[in-house]
Amino acid sequence: MICRALVFAVIAAVLGVSSPGHASSSHLAEELPAAFSDPRFSPFAYREHIESVAPLRRVDTTGKTTTTRLAGAVVKFRALPGLTAEWLQRLINEHRAMMASMPDSGQAMAFCPLALSGVSAWVSPARDGFVVNLQTNDKDTAREVLRRARALVER
Numbered sequence: 235m236i237c238r239a240l241v242f243a244v245i246a247a248v249l250g251v252s253s254p255g256h257a258s259s260s261h262l263a264e265e266l267p268a269a270f271s272d273p274r275f276s277p278f279a280y281r282e283h284i285e286s287v288a289p290l291r292r293v294d295t296t297g298k299t300t301t302t303r304l305a306g307a308v309v310k311f312r313a314l315p316g317l318t319a320e321w322l323q324r325l326i327n328e329h330r331a332m333m334a335s336m337p338d339s340g341q342a343m344a345f346c347p348l349a350l351s352g353v354s355a356w357v358s359p360a361r362d363g364f365v366v367n368l369q370t371n372d373k374d375t376a377r378e379v380l381r382r383a384r385a386l387v388e389r
Contacts, residue, residue, distance in 0.1 A: 270317055273328035276346040277366075278309070278386055285310040287383040290367055290376075304376045306369040307347060307383035313363045322364055323357040330355070347382040350375055 270277060278284070292305035311322070330348055343349040352370045359365075368379050 270314065270322065270325060273325060273332050276329060276343055276348060277311075277322065277325055278346050278348070278383075281386050283312050283314065284386050285312050285363060287380075287387050289380055290369055292369075304373065304380065305371075306353065306367070306376050306379040309347075309366045309368065309383050309386075310360060311364045311366065317364070319357045319359040319364050322366070323355075326355050326357065326366070345382060345385065347379045350378055350382075353379055 270283075287310070288308045289304055290306040290308045291302050294301050294303065311317075326348065333343060333349055347353060347368050348355060350370070352372055352375055354369050355366055357364055357366050368383065370376050370379060
């Protein structure tokens with residue numbers, strides 16, 4: 235067992251990476267852009283990392299009737315070295331908690347789709363980046379989520 239740990243340590247040193255089980259989240263945070271390491275900043279603040287935005291549609295079926303409605307937005311982020319779906323989800327959760335604890339943050343974050351009440355966000359890995367699904371049950375909020383998300387890539 236000690237031999238295996240030593241082999242991992244030597245390989246990690248040669249490759250310049252952390253050995254398994256020794257990754258430091260603070261070290262990772264130092265390597266990522268501020269938008270992905272500090273919950274005071276919205277992950278949507280740095281638009282150059284956003285690749286595309288699309289409507290998020292929800293299909294509801296009641297009996298024989300099927301309706302499709304706007305539920306929010308799908309935002310695709312480019313891959314960055316050191317960024318994982320889990321890290322991005324954690325950052326989004328922390329950013330939302332920070333905004334909820336600061337009543338005046340909504341005005342400062344008027345561009346951020348996460349600043350809207352009733353919006354849930356979940357991250358999933360994509361082939362060459364990450365997809366953030368922003369969803370709400372309110373149709374007016376869904377339109378505003380999509381408007382804000384589109385504004386991020388139009389500028």
